[in-house]
Amino acid sequence: MNRNTLMILLVAALAGIAGILAGTLLPGPAEPPVLSAGTQLGEPRPLPDFQLTNGDGTPFTRQDFNGEWHLVFFGFTHCPDVCPNTLFLLDRVVAQLEQSGITPPQVVFVSVDPERDTPEQVAQYVEYFNEDFLGVTAHGSDIGNLQRLTQALSVAYEFRPEGDGYTVIHSSAVLLVDPAARMHAIFTPPLKAADIAADLALLISN
Amino acid sequence: MTFMPLLLLVVSPQVDGPPSDKTTAPLRIENAWVREAPPTAKVMAAYGTFCNDNETAVKLTTVSSDDFDSVEMHVSVETGNAVSMERLKDVAIGPHDCVDFAPGGRHFMLFAPSRPLRSGDTVSLTLQLANGNAMKVTLPVRRPEETGQQHNHDGHH
Numbered sequence: 204m205n206r207n208t209l210m211i212l213l214v215a216a217l218a219g220i221a222g223i224l225a226g227t228l229l230p231g232p233a234e235p236p237v238l239s240a241g242t243q244l245g246e247p248r249p250l251p252d253f254q255l256t257n258g259d260g261t262p263f264t265r266q267d268f269n270g271e272w273h274l275v276f277f278g279f280t281h282c283p284d285v286c287p288n289t290l291f292l293l294d295r296v297v298a299q300l301e302q303s304g305i306t307p308p309q310v311v312f313v314s315v316d317p318e319r320d321t322p323e324q325v326a327q328y329v330e331y332f333n334e335d336f337l338g339v340t341a342h343g344s345d346i347g348n349l350q351r352l353t354q355a356l357s358v359a360y361e362f363r364p365e366g367d368g369y370t371v372i373h374s375s376a377v378l379l380v381d382p383a384a385r386m387h388a389i390f391t392p393p394l395k396a397a398d399i400a401a402d403l404a405l406l407i408s409n
Numbered sequence: 410m411t412f413m414p415l416l417l418l419v420v421s422p423q424v425d426g427p428p429s430d431k432t433t434a435p436l437r438i439e440n441a442w443v444r445e446a447p448p449t450a451k452v453m454a455a456y457g458t459f460c461n462d463n464e465t466a467v468k469l470t471t472v473s474s475d476d477f478d479s480v481e482m483h484v485s486v487e488t489g490n491a492v493s494m495e496r497l498k499d500v501a502i503g504p505h506d507c508v509d510f511a512p513g514g515r516h517f518m519l520f521a522p523s524r525p526l527r528s529g530d531t532v533s534l535t536l537q538l539a540n541g542n543a544m545k546v547t548l549p550v551r552r553p554e555e556t557g558q559q560h561n562h563d564g565h566h
Contacts, residue, residue, distance in 0.1 A: 280447075283454035283519065284485045285492050287444060288512045291553050324449060331447035359491050366481075372493035391490050392513070 236405040240390055240398035243406070247385035251355040255313065256342035258326020263339040268384035272308035272407055275378045277358050279316035279371045280328045286312075289377065290332040295396035296403065297333060305404055308379065314340035315349065315360040316371050356386055379406065435544040436469075436502070436536065437462055443519065443550045444512070445528045453477075453526065455517035455534065455548055459500075460507040468539035469500040476532040478521035485513055494518070499539065512553070526550045 235243050255263040274293060278286035293310050300307040312329045314320040317340045320328075325338035341349035353360060353374075360373040377394065381387040388406060390399055441457030461467050472480040482497040500515070502508045510516050517534065526532065530550040537543045 280450065281452050283446075283452040284483070284494070284512060284516045287446060287450075287454070288553075327449050328447045363493070365496065370494050372491055374490050375487060375492035376490045389490075392487055392492075 236402075238388070238402040238405065240395060241379065241388040241402045241406075242391070243388045244386060247381055247383070247387050248356070249383075249385045250380065251351050253348040253352040255339045255345050255348060255352070256322040257337065257339055258323050260322065260342075263337070265384050268380050268382075270382050272382060272403075273311055273380040274308045274403075275311045275313060275356075275380055276376075277313045277315050277353065277360065277374050279314050279373065280320050280324060281316065282371070282373075285375060287332075289375070289394065290329065290336070292394055292396050292399075293336070293377070294333045296400045297335075299396060299400035300403060303400070303404060305407060308403065308407070310336045312336060312338045313349075313352075314338070315353065315358075315373055316362075317341040317346060317349065379403070435542065436460060436467065436538075438546055439507075441546060441548045443526070443532055443548050445526065445550050445552045448525055451521055453519040453522060454512075455480075455519055455532075456510045456512060457546075457548070458507050458509050459502060461502040461504060464504050466501055466503045467542075469502070469536055470498075470539050471537040472517055472534055473537070474519065474532060474534045476523050476526070477519045478523070480520070480534060481518045482515065483518045484515045528552055 250265050250268060252265050257263045274296075276286075276289055276293065278289070280286070290312065297307040297310065310329075310333065312325065314325045320340050322338070322340050322342050325340045327338070329336040329338035352358075356378060358374040358376070358378070360371055362369045362371055375392050377390040377399070378386055379388040379390070388402070390402070437460040439458040439460065441455065443453055443455045446453045459469070469482070472482065474480050482500055483494045484497055486493050486495055497515070500508055508515070519532075522532075528551045531547050532550060533545055533547050535543055535545050
């Protein structure tokens with residue numbers, strides 16, 4: 204093996220190593236980030252047109268999702284365990300992102316129980332967990348809108364009689380909606396604040 | 410042989426007489442707490458670890474409280490991506506076993522607090538056991554340990 208051959212081999216080897224490094228360190232723009240907790244949708248799913256109601260009585264519509272990332276959770280206020288757990292967790296997620304200098308998504312809690320929850324009650328309820336959280340639900344003729352939104356997002360819920368009243372079986376997932384009002388990723392239990400914050404840091408800054 | 414007296418100490422309680430329901434000690438309860446809820450919340454939840462140090466199983470049947478309209482035992486159940494709550498008629502705790510009531514799982518569902526409850530308040534629950542024993546437990550109301558409260562909540566309440 205003469206010197207030239209050796210040189211060519213060496214250059215080729217270095218180029219190969221550089222290529223491998225570039226491949227690992229600089230993923231192409233089409234590569235979705237690897238998430239630790241969430242699942243990114245292959246194709247973002249546009250939200251349908253809908254109208255719900257904010258705590259102050261103003262409409263909350265698809266347009267409210269434009270221009271900003273949102274985290275959406277569906278529940279009800281007569282929910283002693285999972286809903287407060289999740290809202291406390293989302294408060295921690297927001298705090299962790301803020302500590303990392305990342306603008307957190309706007310958190311929206313949608314009550315699927317407008318029979319018992321008025322928009323005002325829902326807004327008051329979520330304010331306790333974080334004063335920036337939004338609480339919305341259906342009001343009057345909005346009921347069909349709530350169904351349209353949940354169906355489009357595959358968010359199931361149903362009412363089941365219990366004692367004198369009823370309980371609500373509801374989705375435990377947290378949905379990430381992108382600034383183009385499309386469902387972008389889904390976080391399903393077990394939910395961990397640090398993992399969700401890490402995933403959001405990747406997705407939002409991507 | 411220095412370990413003999415120790416060994417005797419360990420076994421001696423068992424020679425006092427056969428265990429019976431009448432002498433069953435109350436449950437040993439660890440880390441019991443009620444999660445603070447929004448002031449308008451009509452339901453709250455209590456958690457804790459309930460240990461049975463006895464030789465026979467005990468069964469928790471009903472729970473009552475002066476601080477709430479009613480109390481039920483429930484479990485949150487994940488099926489697929491949906492979560493439902495199922496009522497537990499009773500909760501059995503085997504001999505020398507513990508049962509956890511923890512967020513996302515078993516919990517005491519506390520209906521309609523009789524007064525607004527904030528962190529630092531205490532409430533009491535009366536636990537009724539199938540063997541006829543009852544015990545009153547005092548639980549602190551508090552926020553979950555890990556929250557972003559120092560970041561978002563100071564000064565609002």
